[in-house]
Amino acid sequence: MAKANPHATLTPLARLTAAASRPVYVLGSDLKVLAANRATADWIGVEPAALVGSKVGYHSETEAPSPTPTHGALCPPPSSLGRDGSATLSCLGRDGRLRHRRAQWVVLLDSQAEGAAATVVTLDDRDLTPAELAEAISPKAEPETLHHELSSALGVLQRERIARGATELLLGESHAMRRLRDQLGAAAASGCNALVVGPEGSARDALALVLHDRTARPGGASGQLLCRLDGAHADSTQARRVLEQWIAEEPASETRAVLLVERIDALGEDICEAILSGCRPDAGRRVIATAPEPLADEGLAAAVATITLVVPPLAERLGDLPLLAQLLVERENARGGKQLEGLAERSHEMLALHHWPGDLAELRSVVVSAHAACQARLIEPGHLPVVIHQATQLVSRDHDKPEPIRLGEFLDRVERELIERSLGLAGGNKAEAARLLGVTRPRLYRSLDRLGLASPQGADADGADAAGGDADG
Structure with missing residues:
Protein backbone atom coordinates (compact mmCIF):
# COMPACT_ATOMS: atom_id res chain seq x y z
CA MET A 1 0.00 0.00 0.00
CA ILE A 137 1.55 -17.24 20.10
CA SER A 138 5.27 -17.86 20.37
CA PRO A 139 6.27 -19.34 23.75
CA LYS A 140 9.49 -17.31 23.53
CA ALA A 141 7.58 -14.02 23.38
CA GLU A 142 6.89 -13.96 27.12
CA PRO A 143 5.09 -10.57 27.34
CA GLU A 144 2.75 -11.56 24.51
CA THR A 145 2.10 -14.96 26.10
CA LEU A 146 1.40 -13.35 29.48
CA HIS A 147 -0.89 -10.82 27.81
CA HIS A 148 -3.09 -13.56 26.36
CA GLU A 149 -2.99 -15.63 29.56
CA LEU A 150 -4.07 -12.52 31.46
CA SER A 151 -6.92 -11.84 29.03
CA SER A 152 -8.18 -15.39 29.52
CA ALA A 153 -7.87 -15.27 33.33
CA LEU A 154 -9.67 -11.91 33.57
CA GLY A 155 -12.47 -13.25 31.40
CA VAL A 156 -13.00 -16.12 33.84
CA LEU A 157 -13.02 -13.78 36.85
CA GLN A 158 -15.50 -11.48 35.15
CA ARG A 159 -17.86 -14.38 34.46
CA GLU A 160 -17.61 -15.22 38.16
CA ARG A 161 -18.61 -11.63 39.02
CA ILE A 162 -15.29 -10.77 40.68
CA ALA A 163 -15.01 -7.03 41.25
CA ARG A 164 -12.04 -5.23 39.72
CA GLY A 165 -10.60 -4.38 43.15
CA ALA A 166 -10.16 -8.07 44.00
CA THR A 167 -8.70 -9.16 40.66
CA GLU A 168 -5.10 -8.98 41.88
CA LEU A 169 -5.97 -11.05 44.93
CA LEU A 170 -7.68 -13.89 43.04
CA LEU A 171 -5.47 -13.97 39.94
CA GLY A 172 -3.16 -16.94 39.49
CA GLU A 173 -3.10 -20.72 39.22
CA SER A 174 -0.97 -21.60 42.25
CA HIS A 175 -2.39 -24.21 44.63
CA ALA A 176 -2.93 -21.48 47.24
CA MET A 177 -5.04 -19.38 44.85
CA ARG A 178 -7.11 -22.32 43.69
CA ARG A 179 -7.82 -23.18 47.32
CA LEU A 180 -8.80 -19.57 48.06
CA ARG A 181 -11.22 -19.47 45.13
CA ASP A 182 -12.76 -22.75 46.34
CA GLN A 183 -13.15 -21.28 49.83
CA LEU A 184 -14.78 -18.19 48.35
CA GLY A 185 -17.30 -20.30 46.45
CA ALA A 186 -18.16 -22.35 49.54
CA ALA A 187 -18.55 -19.28 51.75
CA ALA A 188 -20.72 -17.51 49.18
CA ALA A 189 -22.97 -20.53 48.74
CA SER A 190 -23.41 -21.09 52.48
CA GLY A 191 -24.38 -17.59 53.58
CA CYS A 192 -22.66 -18.27 56.93
CA ASN A 193 -20.63 -15.82 58.96
CA ALA A 194 -17.11 -15.68 57.54
CA LEU A 195 -13.64 -14.47 58.46
CA VAL A 196 -11.08 -13.40 55.84
CA VAL A 197 -7.51 -13.76 57.15
CA GLY A 198 -4.59 -12.22 55.26
CA PRO A 199 -1.45 -10.11 55.74
CA GLU A 200 -1.39 -6.34 55.46
CA GLY A 201 -1.44 -5.19 51.86
CA SER A 202 -3.07 -8.40 50.61
CA ALA A 203 -6.43 -6.83 49.63
CA ARG A 204 -8.28 -8.98 52.17
CA ASP A 205 -10.95 -6.26 52.58
CA ALA A 206 -11.62 -6.38 48.83
CA LEU A 207 -12.13 -10.14 49.11
CA ALA A 208 -14.65 -9.58 51.91
CA LEU A 209 -16.61 -7.27 49.60
CA VAL A 210 -16.51 -9.88 46.83
CA LEU A 211 -17.90 -12.42 49.28
CA HIS A 212 -20.69 -10.00 50.19
CA ASP A 213 -21.52 -9.42 46.51
CA ARG A 214 -21.51 -13.12 45.63
CA THR A 215 -23.35 -14.45 48.67
CA ALA A 216 -26.28 -16.71 47.89
CA ARG A 217 -29.33 -14.86 49.15
CA PRO A 218 -31.85 -17.00 51.05
CA GLY A 219 -35.26 -17.41 49.49
CA GLY A 220 -34.16 -15.75 46.27
CA ALA A 221 -33.40 -12.51 48.10
CA SER A 222 -32.87 -9.53 45.83
CA GLY A 223 -30.50 -7.53 47.99
CA GLN A 224 -28.52 -7.10 51.18
CA LEU A 225 -28.25 -4.21 53.61
CA LEU A 226 -24.55 -3.51 54.21
CA CYS A 227 -23.15 -1.84 57.33
CA ARG A 228 -19.38 -1.28 57.38
CA LEU A 229 -17.14 -0.91 60.40
CA ASP A 230 -13.38 -0.26 60.33
CA GLY A 231 -12.05 -1.74 63.55
CA ALA A 232 -8.60 -0.18 63.13
CA HIS A 233 -9.85 3.43 62.90
CA ALA A 234 -13.37 3.69 64.32
CA ASP A 235 -13.67 4.94 67.90
CA SER A 236 -16.13 3.43 70.37
CA THR A 237 -18.88 5.94 69.56
CA GLN A 238 -18.65 5.35 65.81
CA ALA A 239 -18.57 1.59 66.30
CA ARG A 240 -21.68 1.61 68.48
CA ARG A 241 -23.53 3.78 65.97
CA VAL A 242 -22.82 1.29 63.16
CA LEU A 243 -23.80 -1.67 65.35
CA GLU A 244 -27.04 0.00 66.40
CA GLN A 245 -27.91 0.56 62.75
CA TRP A 246 -27.11 -3.08 61.94
CA ILE A 247 -29.04 -4.55 64.88
CA ALA A 248 -31.97 -2.17 64.38
CA GLU A 249 -32.46 -3.41 60.83
CA GLU A 250 -35.38 -5.78 60.51
CA PRO A 251 -34.66 -7.33 57.14
CA ALA A 252 -37.59 -8.41 55.06
CA SER A 253 -37.62 -11.95 53.74
CA GLU A 254 -35.94 -10.83 50.54
CA THR A 255 -33.01 -9.03 52.19
CA ARG A 256 -30.27 -9.64 54.75
CA ALA A 257 -28.41 -7.22 57.03
CA VAL A 258 -24.67 -7.76 56.63
CA LEU A 259 -22.04 -6.28 58.94
CA LEU A 260 -18.66 -5.99 57.22
CA VAL A 261 -15.99 -5.55 59.91
CA GLU A 262 -12.48 -4.69 58.77
CA ARG A 263 -9.81 -5.58 61.36
CA ILE A 264 -12.23 -7.14 63.82
CA ASP A 265 -9.21 -8.07 65.95
CA ALA A 266 -8.64 -4.37 66.72
CA LEU A 267 -12.09 -3.82 68.29
CA GLY A 268 -12.61 -3.49 72.02
CA GLU A 269 -14.13 -6.29 74.08
CA ASP A 270 -17.46 -4.48 74.57
CA ILE A 271 -17.92 -3.97 70.82
CA CYS A 272 -17.08 -7.62 70.15
CA GLU A 273 -19.71 -8.68 72.69
CA ALA A 274 -22.29 -6.53 70.89
CA ILE A 275 -21.36 -8.22 67.61
CA LEU A 276 -21.71 -11.64 69.23
CA SER A 277 -25.22 -10.81 70.40
CA GLY A 278 -26.33 -9.76 66.93
CA CYS A 279 -24.61 -12.14 64.49
CA ARG A 280 -27.44 -14.59 63.93
CA PRO A 281 -27.82 -15.74 60.31
CA ASP A 282 -31.20 -17.24 61.19
CA ALA A 283 -32.37 -13.74 62.16
CA GLY A 284 -31.38 -12.31 58.78
CA ARG A 285 -28.06 -10.93 60.01
CA ARG A 286 -24.60 -11.93 58.92
CA VAL A 287 -21.02 -10.92 59.78
CA ILE A 288 -18.15 -10.87 57.31
CA ALA A 289 -14.94 -9.89 59.10
CA THR A 290 -11.27 -9.48 58.23
CA ALA A 291 -8.11 -9.83 60.31
CA PRO A 292 -4.37 -10.26 59.71
CA GLU A 293 -4.32 -13.51 61.72
CA PRO A 294 -6.81 -16.08 63.08
CA LEU A 295 -8.78 -14.70 66.04
CA ALA A 296 -7.36 -15.43 69.49
CA ASP A 297 -10.76 -14.97 71.19
CA GLU A 298 -12.29 -18.45 70.94
CA GLY A 299 -15.85 -17.23 71.51
CA LEU A 300 -15.61 -14.56 68.83
CA ALA A 301 -13.90 -16.97 66.44
CA ALA A 302 -16.62 -19.60 66.96
CA ALA A 303 -19.35 -17.07 66.14
CA VAL A 304 -17.71 -15.12 63.32
CA ALA A 305 -15.36 -17.63 61.65
CA THR A 306 -17.90 -20.27 60.67
CA ILE A 307 -15.96 -20.34 57.42
CA THR A 308 -12.42 -18.94 57.25
CA LEU A 309 -10.86 -17.77 53.99
CA VAL A 310 -7.06 -17.67 54.18
CA VAL A 311 -5.35 -15.20 51.84
CA PRO A 312 -1.82 -16.52 51.16
CA PRO A 313 1.08 -14.04 51.37
CA LEU A 314 2.50 -13.05 48.00
CA ALA A 315 5.85 -14.57 49.01
CA GLU A 316 4.14 -17.99 49.15
CA ARG A 317 2.77 -17.80 45.61
CA LEU A 318 5.71 -16.53 43.60
CA GLY A 319 4.53 -18.59 40.64
CA ASP A 320 1.70 -16.06 40.23
CA LEU A 321 4.10 -13.08 40.14
CA PRO A 322 4.58 -12.86 36.33
CA LEU A 323 0.83 -12.71 35.68
CA LEU A 324 0.26 -10.23 38.53
CA ALA A 325 3.06 -7.97 37.28
CA GLN A 326 1.64 -8.10 33.74
CA LEU A 327 -1.79 -7.13 35.10
CA LEU A 328 -0.34 -4.11 36.90
CA VAL A 329 1.65 -3.01 33.84
CA GLU A 330 -1.46 -3.20 31.68
CA ARG A 331 -3.49 -1.29 34.26
CA GLU A 332 -1.02 1.55 33.90
CA ASN A 333 -1.36 1.25 30.12
CA ALA A 334 -5.15 1.46 30.49
CA ARG A 335 -4.83 4.99 31.88
CA GLY A 336 -4.22 6.10 28.32
CA GLY A 337 -0.62 7.28 28.48
CA LYS A 338 2.59 5.34 27.91
CA GLN A 339 2.12 1.82 26.49
CA LEU A 340 4.48 -0.97 27.62
CA GLU A 341 4.43 -4.66 26.72
CA GLY A 342 5.51 -5.99 30.11
CA LEU A 343 8.68 -6.92 31.98
CA ALA A 344 11.94 -8.30 30.66
CA GLU A 345 12.86 -11.82 31.79
CA ARG A 346 15.61 -10.62 34.15
CA SER A 347 13.15 -8.18 35.77
CA HIS A 348 10.78 -11.07 36.50
CA GLU A 349 13.68 -12.98 38.08
CA MET A 350 14.54 -10.03 40.32
CA LEU A 351 10.93 -9.67 41.50
CA ALA A 352 10.96 -13.34 42.53
CA LEU A 353 14.00 -12.73 44.79
CA HIS A 354 12.19 -10.12 46.90
CA HIS A 355 10.31 -11.30 50.02
CA TRP A 356 7.40 -8.80 49.63
CA PRO A 357 6.71 -7.67 53.21
CA GLY A 358 4.11 -5.23 51.85
CA ASP A 359 2.40 -7.96 49.79
CA LEU A 360 0.23 -6.91 46.81
CA ALA A 361 0.28 -3.24 47.79
CA GLU A 362 4.08 -3.24 47.58
CA LEU A 363 4.07 -5.05 44.22
CA ARG A 364 1.62 -2.47 42.89
CA SER A 365 3.91 0.36 44.04
CA VAL A 366 6.98 -1.29 42.47
CA VAL A 367 5.31 -1.79 39.07
CA VAL A 368 3.81 1.72 38.99
CA SER A 369 7.25 3.19 39.75
CA ALA A 370 8.96 1.03 37.11
CA HIS A 371 6.29 1.88 34.52
CA ALA A 372 6.89 5.59 35.11
CA ALA A 373 10.68 5.18 34.83
CA CYS A 374 10.62 3.04 31.68
CA GLN A 375 11.17 4.79 28.35
CA ALA A 376 11.35 1.58 26.31
CA ARG A 377 8.75 -1.10 25.57
CA LEU A 378 9.86 -3.53 28.30
CA ILE A 379 10.63 -2.85 31.96
CA GLU A 380 14.30 -3.70 32.35
CA PRO A 381 16.13 -4.21 35.69
CA GLY A 382 17.36 -0.61 35.59
CA HIS A 383 13.76 0.63 35.78
CA LEU A 384 13.00 -1.28 39.01
CA PRO A 385 13.22 0.63 42.32
CA VAL A 386 16.18 0.37 44.69
CA VAL A 387 14.45 -2.02 47.11
CA ILE A 388 14.32 -4.74 44.42
CA HIS A 389 18.01 -4.31 43.62
CA GLN A 390 18.87 -4.53 47.33
CA ALA A 391 17.04 -7.84 47.62
CA THR A 392 18.95 -9.19 44.60
CA GLN A 393 22.29 -8.07 46.07
CA LEU A 394 21.52 -9.74 49.42
CA VAL A 395 20.72 -13.03 47.71
CA SER A 396 23.90 -12.78 45.62
CA ARG A 397 26.02 -12.17 48.72
CA ASP A 398 24.46 -15.16 50.46
CA HIS A 399 25.23 -17.37 47.47
CA ASP A 400 28.82 -16.09 47.34
CA LYS A 401 29.52 -17.13 50.94
CA PRO A 402 31.33 -20.50 51.02
CA GLU A 403 29.44 -23.12 52.99
CA PRO A 404 31.37 -23.92 56.21
CA ILE A 405 33.01 -27.35 56.37
CA ARG A 406 32.24 -29.07 59.69
CA LEU A 407 34.90 -31.75 59.77
CA GLY A 408 33.51 -33.64 62.77
CA GLU A 409 30.04 -33.97 61.25
CA PHE A 410 31.50 -34.99 57.90
CA LEU A 411 33.71 -37.71 59.43
CA ASP A 412 30.82 -39.02 61.53
CA ARG A 413 28.66 -39.38 58.41
CA VAL A 414 31.43 -41.28 56.62
CA GLU A 415 32.07 -43.55 59.63
CA ARG A 416 28.34 -44.25 60.07
CA GLU A 417 27.99 -45.21 56.42
CA LEU A 418 31.01 -47.57 56.54
CA ILE A 419 29.84 -49.26 59.76
CA GLU A 420 26.30 -49.76 58.44
CA ARG A 421 27.70 -51.20 55.21
CA SER A 422 30.05 -53.61 57.04
CA LEU A 423 27.27 -54.78 59.39
CA GLY A 424 25.10 -55.45 56.37
CA LEU A 425 27.81 -57.50 54.69
CA ALA A 426 28.46 -59.39 57.96
CA GLY A 427 24.80 -60.18 58.52
CA GLY A 428 24.84 -58.17 61.76
CA ASN A 429 27.83 -60.05 63.23
CA LYS A 430 29.91 -57.37 64.93
CA ALA A 431 33.08 -59.45 65.16
CA GLU A 432 32.97 -60.01 61.41
CA ALA A 433 32.09 -56.34 60.83
CA ALA A 434 35.12 -55.27 62.91
CA ARG A 435 37.32 -57.58 60.83
CA LEU A 436 35.99 -56.08 57.59
CA LEU A 437 36.66 -52.57 58.90
CA GLY A 438 40.15 -53.48 60.13
CA VAL A 439 39.46 -52.37 63.73
CA THR A 440 39.11 -54.17 67.06
CA ARG A 441 35.71 -55.04 68.49
CA PRO A 442 36.06 -52.61 71.46
CA ARG A 443 36.72 -49.76 69.06
CA LEU A 444 33.72 -50.76 66.93
CA TYR A 445 31.50 -50.87 70.05
CA ARG A 446 32.61 -47.39 71.10
CA SER A 447 31.81 -46.07 67.63
CA LEU A 448 28.39 -47.75 67.71
CA ASP A 449 27.60 -46.07 71.04
CA ARG A 450 28.83 -42.65 69.90
CA LEU A 451 26.86 -42.76 66.65
CA GLY A 452 23.68 -44.13 68.25
CA LEU A 453 23.93 -47.45 66.42
CA ALA A 454 24.38 -49.74 69.44
CA SER A 455 21.95 -52.67 69.70
CA PRO A 456 19.80 -53.09 72.82
CA GLN A 457 21.65 -54.88 75.63
CA GLY A 458 21.93 -58.60 75.01
CA ALA A 459 20.99 -58.32 71.33
CA ASP A 460 24.50 -58.66 69.87
CA ALA A 461 24.47 -61.02 66.95
CA ASP A 462 27.85 -62.55 67.79
CA GLY A 463 27.30 -62.74 71.58
CA ALA A 464 30.85 -61.50 72.12
CA ASP A 465 31.90 -59.58 75.21
CA ALA A 466 32.71 -56.00 74.25
CA ALA A 467 35.36 -55.96 76.93
CA GLY A 468 37.05 -59.08 75.53
CA GLY A 469 40.75 -59.53 75.33
CA ASP A 470 41.41 -57.76 72.01
CA ALA A 471 43.82 -54.88 72.29
CA ASP A 472 42.53 -51.55 71.07
CA GLY A 473 43.89 -50.71 67.64
Missing part, protein backbone atom coordinates in the same frame (compact mmCIF):
# COMPACT_ATOMS: atom_id res chain seq x y z
CA ALA A 2 1.37 3.41 -0.96
CA LYS A 3 2.31 5.78 1.84
CA ALA A 4 0.05 8.83 2.03
CA ASN A 5 -0.92 11.76 4.21
CA PRO A 6 -3.39 10.31 6.76
CA HIS A 7 -5.18 13.63 7.18
CA ALA A 8 -5.70 13.99 3.45
CA THR A 9 -6.98 10.43 3.08
CA LEU A 10 -9.04 10.18 6.28
CA THR A 11 -12.45 10.55 4.61
CA PRO A 12 -11.71 7.93 1.93
CA LEU A 13 -10.35 5.62 4.65
CA ALA A 14 -13.51 6.07 6.66
CA ARG A 15 -15.56 5.15 3.60
CA LEU A 16 -13.27 2.20 2.96
CA THR A 17 -13.65 0.83 6.50
CA ALA A 18 -17.42 1.21 6.33
CA ALA A 19 -17.55 -0.83 3.12
CA ALA A 20 -15.37 -3.69 4.42
CA SER A 21 -17.04 -6.90 5.57
CA ARG A 22 -14.28 -7.80 8.03
CA PRO A 23 -13.24 -5.58 10.99
CA VAL A 24 -11.15 -2.61 9.83
CA TYR A 25 -10.22 0.50 11.81
CA VAL A 26 -7.75 3.39 11.70
CA LEU A 27 -5.63 4.58 14.65
CA GLY A 28 -3.97 7.98 14.94
CA SER A 29 -0.45 8.47 16.28
CA ASP A 30 -1.99 9.26 19.68
CA LEU A 31 -3.81 5.87 19.57
CA LYS A 32 -7.21 7.46 19.01
CA VAL A 33 -9.67 5.64 16.76
CA LEU A 34 -10.06 7.81 13.65
CA ALA A 35 -12.41 5.45 11.81
CA ALA A 36 -13.97 2.03 12.42
CA ASN A 37 -16.61 -0.04 10.70
CA ARG A 38 -19.60 -1.88 12.12
CA ALA A 39 -17.75 -5.23 12.07
CA THR A 40 -15.07 -3.82 14.41
CA ALA A 41 -17.65 -2.43 16.83
CA ASP A 42 -19.56 -5.71 16.82
CA TRP A 43 -16.40 -7.69 17.57
CA ILE A 44 -15.67 -5.77 20.78
CA GLY A 45 -19.34 -5.25 21.66
CA VAL A 46 -19.79 -1.46 21.39
CA GLU A 47 -21.58 0.96 19.11
CA PRO A 48 -19.49 2.48 16.26
CA ALA A 49 -20.33 6.00 17.43
CA ALA A 50 -18.84 5.23 20.86
CA LEU A 51 -15.70 3.79 19.27
CA VAL A 52 -14.64 6.61 16.96
CA GLY A 53 -12.72 9.26 18.91
CA SER A 54 -11.91 6.94 21.82
CA LYS A 55 -8.39 5.71 22.62
CA VAL A 56 -6.95 2.22 22.58
CA GLY A 57 -4.40 0.82 25.02
CA TYR A 58 -2.38 -2.37 25.46
CA HIS A 59 -4.25 -3.96 28.35
CA SER A 60 -6.71 -6.73 29.19
CA GLU A 61 -9.13 -4.72 31.34
CA THR A 62 -12.78 -4.89 30.33
CA GLU A 63 -13.41 -1.65 32.23
CA ALA A 64 -10.49 0.74 31.96
CA PRO A 65 -10.10 3.32 34.73
CA SER A 66 -11.38 6.87 34.33
CA PRO A 67 -10.85 9.66 33.44
CA THR A 68 -9.50 8.34 30.12
CA PRO A 69 -10.90 4.84 29.53
CA THR A 70 -9.28 2.96 26.66
CA HIS A 71 -10.20 -0.08 24.58
CA GLY A 72 -7.73 -2.88 25.25
CA ALA A 73 -8.87 -5.17 22.44
CA LEU A 74 -7.74 -2.96 19.55
CA CYS A 75 -4.17 -1.96 20.44
CA PRO A 76 -1.24 -3.65 18.65
CA PRO A 77 1.71 -4.65 20.86
CA PRO A 78 3.72 -1.53 21.82
CA SER A 79 6.90 -2.90 20.22
CA SER A 80 5.07 -2.90 16.87
CA LEU A 81 3.68 0.63 17.06
CA GLY A 82 4.95 2.91 14.32
CA ARG A 83 5.75 0.14 11.84
CA ASP A 84 3.90 -2.45 9.77
CA GLY A 85 3.23 -5.73 11.51
CA SER A 86 0.84 -8.44 12.65
CA ALA A 87 -0.22 -10.00 15.96
CA THR A 88 -3.07 -11.77 17.71
CA LEU A 89 -5.61 -9.45 19.37
CA SER A 90 -8.12 -10.55 22.00
CA CYS A 91 -11.43 -9.26 23.31
CA LEU A 92 -14.10 -10.40 25.73
CA GLY A 93 -17.31 -11.14 23.85
CA ARG A 94 -20.78 -10.24 25.02
CA ASP A 95 -21.22 -13.86 26.11
CA GLY A 96 -18.28 -13.47 28.52
CA ARG A 97 -16.00 -15.67 26.40
CA LEU A 98 -12.56 -14.59 25.24
CA ARG A 99 -12.16 -14.29 21.48
CA HIS A 100 -8.93 -14.05 19.46
CA ARG A 101 -8.23 -12.91 15.91
CA ARG A 102 -5.15 -12.30 13.84
CA ALA A 103 -4.57 -8.66 12.92
CA GLN A 104 -2.40 -7.05 10.26
CA TRP A 105 -1.64 -3.35 10.02
CA VAL A 106 0.18 -0.84 7.86
CA VAL A 107 1.41 2.61 8.87
CA LEU A 108 0.61 5.65 6.74
CA LEU A 109 3.21 8.38 7.29
CA ASP A 110 2.47 12.10 7.03
CA SER A 111 5.19 13.62 4.87
CA GLN A 112 4.31 17.15 6.05
CA ALA A 113 4.29 16.48 9.80
CA GLU A 114 7.36 14.68 11.10
CA GLY A 115 6.47 11.71 13.28
CA ALA A 116 2.72 11.89 12.57
CA ALA A 117 1.16 8.68 11.30
CA ALA A 118 -2.03 6.72 11.05
CA THR A 119 -2.27 2.94 11.31
CA VAL A 120 -4.81 0.92 9.33
CA VAL A 121 -5.64 -2.34 11.13
CA THR A 122 -7.47 -5.26 9.52
CA LEU A 123 -8.72 -8.27 11.49
CA ASP A 124 -9.45 -11.72 10.13
CA ASP A 125 -13.12 -12.45 9.50
CA ARG A 126 -13.26 -15.28 12.05
CA ASP A 127 -11.99 -16.10 15.53
CA LEU A 128 -9.01 -18.40 16.05
CA THR A 129 -9.57 -21.93 17.29
CA PRO A 130 -7.65 -22.97 20.46
CA ALA A 131 -5.17 -24.91 18.32
CA GLU A 132 -4.63 -21.94 15.99
CA LEU A 133 -4.17 -19.64 18.98
CA ALA A 134 -1.51 -21.91 20.51
CA GLU A 135 0.34 -21.93 17.20
CA ALA A 136 0.02 -18.16 16.73
